[in-house]
Amino acid sequence: MYQLTEVTTPARAKDFLNVNAVVNKNNPHYIQPLDKDINDVFDREKNKTYRFGDGARWVLRDDAGRLVGRIAAFTNKKYRNKGDEVPVGGCGFFDCINNQEAADMLFDVAKHWLLQRGLEAMDGPINFGERDRWWGLEVEGFQPPLYGMNFNMPYYKQLFENYGFKPFFNQICFGQHIKEPLTQKIIDRAAPYEADPSFTARTIEKNKLEKYAADFTKIYNAAWAGHGGLKEMKTEQVVLMFKKMKPVLDERLVWFVYRNGEPLALFVNLPDLNQWFRHLHGKFGLLQKLKFLWLKKTKPCTKATGLVFGVVPEFQGKGLDSFLIKRAGAVMQHIEYEQYEMQWIGDFNPKMINVAKNISETTYVSRKLTTYRYLFDRTREFKPHPVLN
Secondary structure, three states, X not given: OEEEEXXXXXXXXXXXXXXXXXXXXXXXXXXOOOHHHHHHHOOOOOOHHHHOEEEEEEEEEEOOOOEEEXXXXXXXXXXXXXXXXXXXXXXXXXXXXXXXHHHHHHHHHHHHHHHOOOOOEEEEOOOOOOOOOOOOEEEEOOOOOOOOOOOOOOOHHHHHHHHOOEEEEXXXXXXXXXXXXXXXXXXXXXXXHHOOOOEEEEEOOHHHXXXXXXXXXXXXXXXXXXXXXXXXOOHHHHHHHHHHHHHHOOHHHEEEEEEOOEEEEEEEEEEOOHHHHOOOOOOOOHHHHHHHHHXXXXXXXXXEEEEEEEEOHHHOOOOHHHHHHHHHHHHHOOOOOOEEEEEEEEOOOHHHHHHHHOOEOOOEEEEEEEEEEEEXXXXXXXXXXXXXX
16 A cells, blocks of 8 residues: 655655665665755745746655655646647656556656646656756666756656556657767768858857857747747846856867857857766765765866757858857867766757767767657547657
8 A cells, every 4th residue: 555645844844865875775876955955946936947937846655664756746827748649737756666656656746746737748857947957767878867867766657657658759869979989970960161261160259158158049039939839038047057057067168160260150068967967866965975075176177068059040061060069079188078968958959969879989978868658538649749840
């Protein structure tokens, strides 16, 4: 027998955090997320997504009172995917022992909560907020997670699919040895831009974050706003994002391309923060912050992670992506990083998949995560995410 309890008190919120550590404690690849990062998702003052929806959390205990599972459910009127025919809610932050009955109880409470609010389907596991964190179920790879990435046991896939979830889209991550040479295809496609002095590539400068935030906003809104539920960003949002990144930002890893000063493309990478955070065991108080600073100085990070790569529509598919990769690679291949992993690219975006696959001869699929969908009307035809043109 299991007991399901909604998170309504600080003590239960702490239980919600602890479930993740309890379920994964014996996995050598597990890195505990920072408690602060998870708590911020459910903080109405810090998570602006609450302006467009609501969320709830539950924890599950067995008859001996031991923590065995958790789940959250979300509504968000801004959440849209191309081709959606019904209103879709979300579930996320799912953890559970390897027991289908326990998992079904968790999925059921999320489903019924969403049904009561007029939703007709749920995607999961997803974040209550931006898609760059806590999105998708790991189904291949099972190596130590990157910062802000979901991590789970392999059996979670069966728990989801046995309940009735179906893959809505797959999120592919690509890894490579950063010192390996670029492919000849990248070099050839970059050549026309290399020969044209009106095109320049440069790294970000920490003392000019407002300028680069404006450039980021212009490229982002042209390249992504409106695709897959992604909303237009404002410069002030990006300034705030850059300022939060500043303590860990490595100027050599963030690149922009311009034509006569007009921003056309961007490539945002960061050190893999989990190489340092794995030593903090989820805490980030004063002592942990001091330890983090010490680790940052004494234990060089050897892995860089790709967060954002984009080109304005006018230059997509015309080789500007190769020019950006070649210029960035000329620097990144000669600094301390050994490994590189580009975070997820949806399998509905074959153009970007092709760019990532062709960076070097040793590029490989490092892991795959899946965003699942469950239709509440079980007679309705299931349709996966349509391919982007």
